[in-house]
Amino acid sequence: MRRYVYLMSEEELGSLLASRSFPLEVLGREKGKVIFGVYEPLKGYRPLRVEEVPEDWRSWREGFGPVEVEDLVIMPPWKLPVFIKPGTAFGTGLHPTTRLSLKALRESLRRGDSVLDVGTGSGILAVVAKLLGAGRVLGIDVCPDAVRECRENAELNRVEVECREAKPSQLKETFDLLVANLELSIFREELPFLKRLFRREAILSGIYGKEELEELLELCKQQDLEADRIYEEENWFAVRVGDGRT
Ligand SMILES: C[S@@+](CC[C@H](N)C(=O)[O-])C[C@H]1O[C@@H](n2cnc3c(N)ncnc32)[C@H](O)[C@@H]1O
Known part of the structure; x- marks a missing residue:
């Protein structure tokens, strides 16, 4: 399968994600910019490169989000969100x-x-x-x-x-x-x-x-x-x- 790799500043990626939500795989960071891969080309953006990757759905899924933009949390549908309000009782998921x-x-x-x-x-x-x-x-x-x-x-x-x-x-x-x-x-x-x-x-x-x-x-x-x-x-x-x- 094809992976389209893009390089964008955090701000550019943030506003793109705020305008349309899509699953992405963060591959690295370079001088304040994010290198990420997606499996559908992003209209209006030129990819750094297009590469063939093995169709390994498990690891493909593991690479996604959640992505946070201010108070928004964007996550793919196979994640299971759990809300825990900070309080005095033990049990936030960190321990x-x-x-x-x-x-x-x-x-x-x-x-x-x-x-x-x-x-x-x-x-x-x-x-x-x-x-x-x-x-x-x-x-x-x-x-x-x-x-x-x-x-x-x-x-x-x-x-x-x-x-x-x-x-x-x-x-x-x-x-x-x-x-x-x-x-x-x-x-x-x-x-x-x-x-x-x-x-x-x-x-x-x-x-x-x-x-x-x-x-x-x-x-x-x-x-x-x-x-x-x-x-x-x-x-x-x-x-x-x-x-x-x-
Ligand atoms: C380590 S916390 C676990 C909280 C949560 N279940 C988690 O896994 O994050 C232990 C909890 O057990 C409660 N506890 C202590 N002794 C207990 C007992 N004998 N019977 C029932 N609950 C008890 C404490 O009040 C505390 O809220």
Whole structure:
């Protein structure tokens, strides 16, 4: 397939994008100008070069946006936007423990799953679960501010998420999938309760370093929970466990 490569100043590209939105792949920058590729020629602009590139749709997609122009964010339709209002509760997507939970959630969630998010904070994991096609989603937290912010963020993303002030020991229901981004000291106390709340699998995040990871894996073993996947980013770990029946 053909890629048309252009060189433009940030301002020129900004005003072009403001007048017509199109997907582009930023290839580099040179003396304050942007080198970018598009797969349809831009009318009225002469390309630097036209090149043949392999038709690899995956990497082709990965190169796109989002592109920001003042308060506008332009993104291709295969991105999934998630709105999180800055507040006091934890969970903006910047911390590795949240990112690992999101990655694991993406891999484990099946359409229609019921999901329990323990320690929901801003509600980011609960909201994403719903956006990814979950059925019933409940977010719980011990902090009332987090419960309020979880509700606000669910509204902002126009998804239905139940948010409740509660600890795992206070719940009687079960869910297909459980996600808990907490910390080791909380897992020491809560794991026996968490175990009773999910049917298929659970994602446990908030673990720092190999020593904590080993202790969590030992705690899981004591609860007959089988760890089948470990995620790592910057020495933070998340573990996916099944209840041994699946
Ligand atoms: C690290 S934040 C995670 C926030 C969000 N889920 C994320 O992944 O970014 C942990 C949250 O767990 C809550 N929490 C701490 N102990 C808890 C417990 N025993 N039961 C429920 N929530 C708890 C805290 O109030 C905090 O909001």
